[in-house]
Amino acid sequence: MFKKILIANRGEIALRIIRTCKEMGIKTVAVYSTVDRDSLHVRFADEAVCIGPPPSRDSYLNIPSIISAAEITNADAIHPGYGFLSENARFSKICAENGIKFIGATAEQINAMGDKASAKETMKNAGVPTIPGSDGLIKDVEQGLTIAEQIGYPIIIKATAGGGGRGMRVIWSAEEFEPAWDSARQEAGAAFGNDGIYLEKFIEDPRHIEIQIVGDQFGKVCHLSERDCSIQRRHQKLTEESPSPFMTDELREKMGEAAIRGAMAVGYEGAGTVEFLVDKHRNFYFMEMNTRIQVEHPVTEEVINYDLIKEQIKVACGVPISGKSYYPNRHSIECRINAEDPDNGFRPSPGRITHFHSPGGHGVRVDTHVYAGYVIPPNYDSLIAKLITVAQTREEAISTMERALSEFVIEGVKTTIPFHIKLMKNPNYRAGNFTTKFMETNDFGS
Amino acid sequence: MNIKEIQELIRFVAKSGVSEVAIEQEEFKITIKAGNASQNSGYYPAGQNQEVMQVAPSTPKPSTIIHTPPAFPKNDQPDTSHLITIKSPMIGTFYRTPGPNKENFVNVGDEITPGKVVCIIEAMKLFNDIESEFSGKIVKVLVENASPVEYDQPLFLVEPL
Numbered sequence: 047m048f049k050k051i052l053i054a055n056r057g058e059i060a061l062r063i064i065r066t067c068k069e070m071g072i073k074t075v076a077v078y079s080t081v082d083r084d085s086l087h088v089r090f091a092d093e094a095v096c097i098g099p100p101p102s103r104d105s106y107l108n109i110p111s112i113i114s115a116a117e118i119t120n121a122d123a124i125h126p127g128y129g130f131l132s133e134n135a136r137f138s139k140i141c142a143e144n145g146i147k148f149i150g151a152t153a154e155q156i157n158a159m160g161d162k163a164s165a166k167e168t169m170k171n172a173g174v175p176t177i178p179g180s181d182g183l184i185k186d187v188e189q190g191l192t193i194a195e196q197i198g199y200p201i202i203i204k205a206t207a208g209g210g211g212r213g214m215r216v217i218w219s220a221e222e223f224e225p226a227w228d229s230a231r232q233e234a235g236a237a238f239g240n241d242g243i244y245l246e247k248f249i250e251d252p253r254h255i256e257i258q259i260v261g262d263q264f265g266k267v268c269h270l271s272e273r274d275c276s277i278q279r280r281h282q283k284l285t286e287e288s289p290s291p292f293m294t295d296e297l298r299e300k301m302g303e304a305a306i307r308g309a310m311a312v313g314y315e316g317a318g319t320v321e322f323l324v325d326k327h328r329n330f331y332f333m334e335m336n337t338r339i340q341v342e343h344p345v346t347e348e349v350i351n352y353d354l355i356k357e358q359i360k361v362a363c364g365v366p367i368s369g370k371s372y373y374p375n376r377h378s379i380e381c382r383i384n385a386e387d388p389d390n391g392f393r394p395s396p397g398r399i400t401h402f403h404s405p406g407g408h409g410v411r412v413d414t415h416v417y418a419g420y421v422i423p424p425n426y427d428s429l430i431a432k433l434i435t436v437a438q439t440r441e442e443a444i445s446t447m448e449r450a451l452s453e454f455v456i457e458g459v460k461t462t463i464p465f466h467i468k469l470m471k472n473p474n475y476r477a478g479n480f481t482t483k484f485m486e487t488n489d490f491g492s
Numbered sequence: 493m494n495i496k497e498i499q500e501l502i503r504f505v506a507k508s509g510v511s512e513v514a515i516e517q518e519e520f521k522i523t524i525k526a527g528n529a530s531q532n533s534g535y536y537p538a539g540q541n542q543e544v545m546q547v548a549p550s551t552p553k554p555s556t557i558i559h560t561p562p563a564f565p566k567n568d569q570p571d572t573s574h575l576i577t578i579k580s581p582m583i584g585t586f587y588r589t590p591g592p593n594k595e596n597f598v599n600v601g602d603e604i605t606p607g608k609v610v611c612i613i614e615a616m617k618l619f620n621d622i623e624s625e626f627s628g629k630i631v632k633v634l635v636e637n638a639s640p641v642e643y644d645q646p647l648f649l650v651e652p653l
Contacts, residue, residue, distance in 0.1 A: 080644060096642040097583045111643070114584045114615035118640030144616070 047363055048072050048123045048147065052116045053087065055127030056106060058415045058432060059341075060087035063125045066355040075119045077112060079105035081423040086415045093119055100425045106130045109137050116146050123147040123362060125355075129427070132338035133160060149362040150316050151337035158312045159335040169332045172311035174304045177323070177331040179246035187224050190245065194223060197247045203227060205234035206242040213237060216248050249331060251481040252323040254278065255290050257305035258346045258354075261314040262361050266369040269302040270346050270354075273319075277469070279392065279485045284462070285469065286342040287379040288349045291440060291478025297328050302371055308335065317343075317358045323482075341432070342380050344413060348436040349374035376436050377443040381451070381466040383414075383431040385422050388465035388490070396424040400458035405450035409436050409443070422459060430461070440478070444470055465490060496634050496646065498522065503639070576626050578648040580641045584615035588637045602630050603653075610648060613641065628652045 051067050052075040053060045060076060064087060067074045076091035081100040088094045095115045098105035105111065107130055116124055124146055126132035135156040141148035151159075159165045170176050178197045183206060184190045194201050194217070203226055205213025213234030215226040227243070235241035253276045261267040274290030275283045289298075305320035319340050321333040343354045350372040361367065386392040402418040414431035416422065422430060433454065435446040448470045454463055468490050469475055475484075505513050505524050514523045580586070588596045588611055598610050609621045610630075628650035635647050 095583060095640075096644055098643045105643075110615045110618065111583050114582070115642075117616070118583070118585060140616075 048359065050075060050092075050119065050121045051123045051125055051149070051359070052077065052112070052119065052121035052146075053091070053127065054106065054112050054124050055130055055132075056082055056085060056087060056415075056426065058413050058429065059127040059339075060085075061090060061415050062413055063127060063355055064090050066353055066359065069353075070356065070359065072359070075115065075121050077106070077115050079425075081425060084420065086417065086420075095119065100423065102130070102425065109134075109140060112137075113140060113144055113146070117144070121146065123149055123359075125149040125358070126338070128338050128341055133336070135160065147362055149358055151318065152315065155312050155314055156337050159337050162334065165335060166332065168311055169308045169335075172307045174308045174320075174332050175330060177246050177249065177333075180244045183242045183244055187227055190227055190243075191220060191223055193245055194220065197245060200248040200250065202246050202248040203230045203243055204246060205230065205238060205240070206244055207234065207238035207240035213241075213243070247331075249323045249325045251326045251483065252276075253290070253292055253481050254321065254333075255293070255301070255324050255330070256319045256321040256340075257301050258317070258319055258340075258343070259305050259309045259314070260317050260354075260357055260361065260367060261309050262367045263315050263364055264366050265310070265313060266367050267306045267309045267314060268367055268369050268371045269305050270350055270352070270372045271298060271374050272301065273342055273345050275342065276480050276482050277475070277484050278482055283342065283382065284485070285379065285381050285466065286345050287377070287440075287443070288345045289374045289377065292324065292328075294328070297324075297330070298373070301330050304330070304332075306371075308332065316361055317354055341382070341429070344411060344432060344434045345378045345380045348378040348411065348434060349376050376438055377440045378434060378436040379440075379443045379447050380432055380434045381447060381469075382429055382462070383433055383454070383456070383466070384428040384462045385430045385459045386428050386462055387460035388462050389460075392462070394424070394428045395460035396422040396428075397459045398422075399430075399456060401455055402457075403453070403455040404431070405433070405453035407446075407450070409446045410434075410450045411436070416456075430456070430459075433466075444476060500636060500639060572649060574652070575631055576628060576650045576652055577646045578610060578622075578624060578626070578650060580613060580643060580645045580647055581622065582613055582615060582620065583642045584613040584620070584640070586635045586637070586639055586641045586647065587612040587614060587619075588633070598630050598633075598648075600630050600633060604628060604630060604650065622647075624650075626650055626652060 050073040053063045064074045074091040076088045076094040077097045078088045079098050079100050097111040097115050098108055124141055131137040133156050135153040138148045138156055139153040158168055166176050180193045200216055200218045203215045213230050215230045217223055217226050231241040255272050255274050257272050258270040259267055272290050273286050273288045275286045277285050308320055317339050319336045322330045323333050324330045347354055385395045387395050398421045399416055399418055404412045411434040416430045433450055435443050435450055437443040437446050451463055451467050472488055474480055474488055502524055512525050604624045605627050606625055608624045610624050611622050612619050613622055630648055631651045632649040635641055
């Protein structure tokens with residue numbers, strides 16, 4: 047087992063990792079930028095070293111500084127958390143070259159899953175359903191129509207150089223194809239200087255449902271069921287839950303099996319998440335794989351009752367897994383509390399927290415690095431706390447969340463607590479009736 | 493003894509395997525005990541450590557060793573407020589010489605100008621020359637040769653010209 051782990055991260059996840067290390071009797075090293083000197087992860091670690099000024103590229107993304115910190119503290123492993131260097135193949139490789147165990151995926155695995163095109167190819171070859179589409183750009187309308195027939199309507203025309211929804215058109219039948227093709231190409235040409243077009247099946251009313259997997263160093267992979275993360279604003283998740291209200295036992299078996307197959311295809315080691323889009327007919331399609339621990343991992347921890355950080359550390363140390371998969375026997379919801387103003391376009395609200403009282407009681411968990419008096423620096427993301435509830439049923443998990451949100455006091459900065467209170471009352475949310483379009487089609491008054 | 497010297501001493505005690513170091517000077521005395529009960533169980537009965545600074549703080553209070561200034565009487569210290577501090581621009585290992593058996597880059601009393609290499613900081617086997625940004629005279633060297641330094645750690649005190 048490792049003697050000392052350096053946590054190459056900050057904020058709530060750094061504290062999360064330190065907690066598990068403490069329980070396992072592993073010494074911890076925190077690294078921090080000058081502006082994070084008073085952060086909780088720095089106080090709770092056994093040792094702490096300052097690695098640079100506030101900008102991430104000079105501190106938390108600075109590979110030589112982090113390796114140097116591990117060298118001077120004699121750390122034998124590095125846990126990268128999420129974000130920052132957690133999916134940086136070069137960093138994973140450099141750790142290996144310096145005799146430090148990177149608690150995460152190997153450089154090869156990160157690269158295989160990092161490139162969308164190659165990830166899709168790998169998954170397809172492993173028999174994992176992927177979004178049907180054209181193999182490359184469409185030459186002309188005739189080819190387009192043929193491929194569209196093969197894929198099956200509705201399809202979406204996408205600009206290869208595209209972004210921000212431009213150069214995209216949804217087509218519901220062959221008659222609509224040619225005019226849509228012309229207009230999309232024109233828009234793409236004008237916006238990106240590149241009118242290259244490809245086609246994909248249009249997933250109707252998609253839900254974002256992801257499967258947590260864990261693989262050991264001996265080729266075994268298991269799954270820990272799903273999390274539903276459909277409620278997003280500009281592709282940022284706001285709340286997550288497990289199990290998904292849209293899931294059935296049969297779908298879970300199929301998706302779990304597919305996720306395992308995909309992970310095994312790259313010999314995956316560690317905790318990872320395979321993300322899928324699920325349409326209204328319960329067809330599921332591979333979207334991407336995240337080769338790291340995710341922000342919303344507590345939701346899975348609560349419903350299957352396992353410490354996922356501990357599993358990551360054990361697997362990194364060569365402990366084999368049983369191969370058994372795990373199913374939720376309770377219901378858990380997480381609300382991400384951000385220092386943002388939900389009444390003003392969710393604008394970030396850094397500053398000093400003057401009052402902080404976190405909720406408690408049965409079924410309530412708060413993962414946070416902040417406290418009264420803490421100054422939220424403007425240099426990093428706005429997540430300040432994760433509020434997680436767990437109960438026997440979804441209804442009870444929601445009412446526990448409502449009760450906990452009403453007790454949660456954070457003053458001095460604006461937070462998204464009022465937004466979550468409204469969300470919990472929303473009838474569509476309560477009915478489990480949501481797709482990734484939820485935030486666009488439900489009004490929260492801002 | 494200032495906070496940096498105490499930090500160095502603590503690191504030395506922790507690394508060296510020495511279990512206890514006691515130093516007595518005119519104004520104060522310090523005792524440092526390393527490790528926890530598993531190493532010295534018979535020798536250090538629990539609860540006796542009121543004046544002892546633990547090497548590895550195990551409670552979630554701010555670590556006074558690494559972060560906050562100590563509450564030692566400063567009235568006999570010379571006034572250093574006019575001196576410039578050269579701080580480390582990176583984390584790594586501090587070296588006073590270009591190589592083993594070579595002369596120090598600078599010594600106390602030496603004059604330096606902007607661009608003069610004052611030390612090397614090594615990280616990941618890369619040796620970085622650290623140049624002075626100031627003109628002045630070296631008054632004090634704050635770090636031992638071959639010891640670890642963190643970002644912004646004071647290295648030299650310089651009397652500006």
